[in-house]
Amino acid sequence: MExxxxxxxPLYDGLNKNTxxxxxxxxxxxxxxxxxxxxxxxxCSSGNLSWRIGEEALISGTGxxxxxxxxxxxxxxxIASGTxxxxxxxxxxxxxxxxxxxxxxxxxxxxxxxxxxxxxISCMKNKPTNFNVTAEIPCHVGSEIPVxxxxxxxxxxxxxxxxxx
Numbered sequence: 488m489e490x491x492x493x494x495x496x497p498l499y500d501g502l503n504k505n506t507x508x509x510x511x512x513x514x515x516x517x518x519x520x521x522x523x524x525x526x527x528x529x530x531c532s533s534g535n536l537s538w539r540i541g542e543e544a545l546i547s548g549t550g551x552x553x554x555x556x557x558x559x560x561x562x563x564x565x566i567a568s569g570t571x572x573x574x575x576x577x578x579x580x581x582x583x584x585x586x587x588x589x590x591x592x593x594x595x596x597x598x599x600x601x602x603x604x605x606x607x608i609s610c611m612k613n614k615p616t617n618f619n620v621t622a623e624i625p626c627h628v629g630s631e632i633p634v635x636x637x638x639x640x641x642x643x644x645x646x647x648x649x650x651x652x
Contacts, residue, residue: 524554534600
């Protein structure tokens with residue numbers, strides 16, 4: 488699985504802030520989206536993908552499935568404002584993605600998906616109360632899931648964006 492997560496999209500170097508998104512960028516974005524689907528990362532959910540290119544981001548469009556993402560379902564959004572610039576409505580998760588891209592200039596790609604196991608649990612009528620199902624989980628994670636530093640700031644940013652939309 489390590490190869491699945493290996494970053495293949497070129498990193499934005501921050502030098503040319505006026506980078507224009509080209510058809511080549513979109514084709515590369517689509518190829519990576521399909522690659523994540525081929526790796527079976529999105530068996531039970533559509534997933535969401537975004538990629539920073541200068542001051543804009545490519546984002547999977549609303550109602551699309553990342554594994555079969557088509558060019559006409561790729562939204563181009565201004566990172567600062569969240570405004571789509573090509574008429575394609577971005578994924579409903581775009582406020583989260585754009586919040587990450589705004590708050591974390593070191594992050595260029597956001598891939599959001601749910602595993603088949605998370606999806607199965609979310610559909611259960613009687614959900615488990617204890618997720619320590621293997622010896623490794625409490626050893627590595629502990630009894631409570633830790634929240635990485637900075638996550639609340641991103642969540643607040645996303646919440647503000649959602650409230651303004």
